[in-house]
Amino acid sequence: MNEVIIATKNRGKAKDFEALLSPYGIRVLTLFDVAPDLDIEETGTTFRGNAALKAETVAAQLGKMVIADDSGLSVDALDGKPGVYSARYSGEGATDERNIEKLLSDLSAVPDEERTARFVCVLAIAAPGTETRFFEGACEGRILRAPAGENGFGYDPIFYVPTEERTMAQLTPEEKAAVSHRGEAIRKLEEKAGEVFGERP
Template sequence: MKKIVIATQNKGKAKDFETMLAPLGYKVLTLLDVAQDMDVEETGVTFEENAILKAEAVSKALGIPVISDDSGLEIDALNGEPGVYSARYAGAAKSDSANIDKVLEKLNSVPDSERTARFRCVLAISAPGQQTETFSGSCEGAILHERRGDNGFGYDPIFYVPAQEKAMAELEPHEKASISHRGNALRKLSESMPAWLNEEK
């Protein structure tokens, strides 16, 4: 089985990647497995900039192919917030619960018709001596008034998926993978997987 490193210490993201990459024959490793102390500062102003930044920094440091993901929630009524600041929206501690509370508070008086939002994901894949490539995906939905479901992570409990008539956190992992922003980006990546990646053992 081929190994691929995901440039994250987020166990929720790692689980998403495992669900989608294991069937393609990849064993998913994260920074928790290979470089626990490594933390790349996300100084980009777009998802794409941050994804490239992380993929190239980790790939260069470890000398191996790396996939990096930068993703987040864009809420139309908040002019696209939290966007690239999704993980630390309520502060540097990166608390999912505090981030959700902040969103719900800001949208307190916003009617259902104006609570449209989307999850966006950009994947960057990088390897020493190779051109970094990016793939993006999104998932349209709306923000609920309260948490629903126990699956997923991040903003999943308050993100309603109309096609499923459920919150993202109410979906089983395989259901989420079939419609999520990360799933959509990963499908694009797997469809045009760089030739050099398939040569890696």
Template sequence: MKKVIIATQNKGKAKDFEALFSPLGYEVLTLRDVAEQLDVEETGVTFEENAILKAETVAEALQTVVIADDSGLEIDALGGEPGVYSARYAGEQKNDDANIDKVLENLAEVPDSERTARFRCVLAVAAPGKQTETFSGSCEGVILTGRKGDQGFGYDPIFYVPEIGKAMAELSPEEKAAISHRGNAIRKLESSMPDWLETEK
């Protein structure tokens, strides 16, 4: 089976990638599997900058093909926050519950009709001596006033997807993969898979 290295330490993201890449015949490995000591500081101001930074740094360190993603939640009523700071919105400890609480607090006076938001994801595929390529995806939704469901991670419990009538955290991994921002980005990657990724063993 072909292997693909994902430049993340995040167990939730790893599960998302496994659900998306396993049907394509790839075994997913993360930094926890191959280089746990590698931790790339996200200094970019856009999802794309951070994804490229992580992918290229890890690809150079491991001398192999690497996929990195940067993703987050953009809430219209908050001017696009938390955006690239989604994981550490409530502080550097990257606590999902604290992040959700901060969003709900900031939206406390915002009516349902103005709670529109989207998850965005940018994937970067990098390898030594190759031109890095990026693929992006998004998923539109609405921020709930409280948590629903116990699947997924991050902001999934408060992100409601109107087209399926459920919060992201109420979906199975397969259902989530079919509509998520990360799933949409990976399908773009799949449809124009870089030759050098396709042949990587």
């Protein structure tokens, strides 16, 4: 096996996996490279369900190993919302800014100490004829009342990371990778990389 497809059209996500897989002599491709017209409707009700749906659908269509991730924000005071709807929380035509505005509005009456939340990431690895494997990561924090920071994307400007004493959007990409949900999921995958991808050449 010398190619793995990342079921995303986000080249930033693909870079995270390139760093992990290049020592194994594996070339990383995205949906842009192999199936630019392929759109998978995320109908799962959990991060794990959506990740599996994406990975298994693409693996079946293309006959190759596929890595898919599903990730989002889970807020305790909102019973886990926005959850799997994180990217489209503010409805049709959702943007990061509108999603943040809606979340801050929904939490306006919630006291600071009850604004606990976590980012969650689930990686699913699927290949024809094999059982899908999962690797999960989480980052605990709380939701601020106003955005701070210019880096990152999504809810990063309002997600305060207590261990860093800053928001996710105030961290450098390297600092974020060390504490983020996706970073943790990728590190768990790294620990099993020899099993999943074969030994390094």
